[in-house]
Amino acid sequence: MENYFLLIGIDGGATKVSGWSIVVEDENTFSFGELHAEKLYNEIDGYIESFKSIDITEQLAQFKNNNIKLTEEEIQHGKTYIEAAAQVIEQIVAKSSVKKALIGIGMPGLKTSDLRGIAVMANGPRMIDFCRDLENRLAGSEIQFVSPIVGLGSDAFYCGMGEEYAREGRFRYVENSYYIGGGTGVADALKLDGSLVKLDDIKSWFAKTWEMKSGEDNSLEKYASAKGIQSIYSDLSGISLNDLNSNGIYLPQIREKAIQGNKAALETYNKMTYYIALLLYERISTLNAGWQNLFSFVNPNKPRLSSNHRYLGKVFDSIVIGQRLGDLFRSSKGDEIVWKPFFKYLSEMIEKSDVLNEEVKGYYCPDGKFSEDLLQISNLREAPAIGAGIDAYLAWRNR
Numbered sequence: 001m002e003n004y005f006l007l008i009g010i011d012g013g014a015t016k017v018s019g020w021s022i023v024v025e026d027e028n029t030f031s032f033g034e035l036h037a038e039k040l041y042n043e044i045d046g047y048i049e050s051f052k053s054i055d056i057t058e059q060l061a062q063f064k065n066n067n068i069k070l071t072e073e074e075i076q077h078g079k080t081y082i083e084a085a086a087q088v089i090e091q092i093v094a095k096s097s098v099k100k101a102l103i104g105i106g107m108p109g110l111k112t113s114d115l116r117g118i119a120v121m122a123n124g125p126r127m128i129d130f131c132r133d134l135e136n137r138l139a140g141s142e143i144q145f146v147s148p149i150v151g152l153g154s155d156a157f158y159c160g161m162g163e164e165y166a167r168e169g170r171f172r173y174v175e176n177s178y179y180i181g182g183g184t185g186v187a188d189a190l191k192l193d194g195s196l197v198k199l200d201d202i203k204s205w206f207a208k209t210w211e212m213k214s215g216e217d218n219s220l221e222k223y224a225s226a227k228g229i230q231s232i233y234s235d236l237s238g239i240s241l242n243d244l245n246s247n248g249i250y251l252p253q254i255r256e257k258a259i260q261g262n263k264a265a266l267e268t269y270n271k272m273t274y275y276i277a278l279l280l281y282e283r284i285s286t287l288n289a290g291w292q293n294l295f296s297f298v299n300p301n302k303p304r305l306s307s308n309h310r311y312l313g314k315v316f317d318s319i320v321i322g323q324r325l326g327d328l329f330r331s332s333k334g335d336e337i338v339w340k341p342f343f344k345y346l347s348e349m350i351e352k353s354d355v356l357n358e359e360v361k362g363y364y365c366p367d368g369k370f371s372e373d374l375l376q377i378s379n380l381r382e383a384p385a386i387g388a389g390i391d392a393y394l395a396w397r398n399r
Contacts, residue, residue: 009389
């Protein structure tokens with residue numbers, strides 16, 4: 001089937017578009033192909049370096065009232081996102097002898113009712129006709145669409161789809177698992193009772209990571225995303241993010257500084273390991289015993305979460321860490337900077353829990369320490385891209 005048309009998965013991130021060809025191995029197994037392309041938005045003419053999104057409250061109000069009014073800057077800036085996506089697709093197709101393509105796309109932001117546009121975007125332009133504009137842009141190319149783009153998916157949900165359907169996915173052979181991926185932002189995905197769960201369907205009892213707030217009054221995204229962890233080091237060291245980026249100081253380099261005894265780097269990873277452990281303890285306790293009010297919310301008006309849900313009493317078969325956060329954990333295995341402190345914090349939280357029973361504590365912490373076998377590092381560095389392609393294929397197959 002993969003020879004009949006080219007299956008392409010597109011991941012639209014905060015700074016760039018990344019695309020891959022996807023191989024259909026069988027009806028439920030997929031893998032990355034050999035064709036890949038990416039494009040930075042700021043490489044496109046018309047990109048507005050100083051672009052600032054309009055107030056999120058105003059965006060939400062316009063969305064709710066079905067009265068979205070794009071600014072001239074949004075329109076111009078949005079065109080660079082669409083052009084970047086078009087160029088990535090063109091580059092992938094140009095490398096193949098097959099010109100018929102089925103395309104799946106994951107993008108951040110709240111989607112329009114038809115899922116073909118972005119109605120609310122915290123850090124970028126709203127693009128309410130994204131799919132239509134992209135299709136129009138590609139209309140004069142050599143690409144033949146197998147079918148129109150069905151819609152834009154959630155990059156977080158696509159991480160889950162990648163883990164579920166990719167040959168090397170960590171969700172494939174488990175019933176209950178939680179995924180957290182950290183890149184520019186943070187992505188949550190969940191599999192319960194053998195099925196992927198859309199977080200918007202369980203928002204009455206389960207909060208997304210970015211929605212929850214630490215004791216330091218920051219979104220938990222700051223401690224779980226690569227960009228956020230870098231910003232913690234920036235705050236503690238007094239070195240601007242621009243200077244860190246210019247000098248190539250990212251998570252691996254900050255870890256090296258911590259190994260060398262740099263105080264700001266050590267404190268950065270102490271904060272990170274504590275709050276990721278607390279986040280995972282929240283996931284474990286919420287699944288098993290319901291929401292325990294461990295965190296407040298970024299939005300103070302967010303409704304109180306319910307402590308009751310249909311999965312009470314269950315435990316996770318695995319917890320998966322992905323993207324650049326996963327890379328950090330993989331490179332830190334067994335070390336004194338990330339690995340051991342993280343396991344120490346999480347073990348203590350579970351052992352001291354007053355909501356988890358002894359059987360559950362023993363499951364997660366045999367011999368009093370959190371089982372390393374339960375922590376899995378994702379094999380899919382670009383899980384959202386393969387998830388997007390898989391979603392497009394399944395929608396086409398089930399049409």
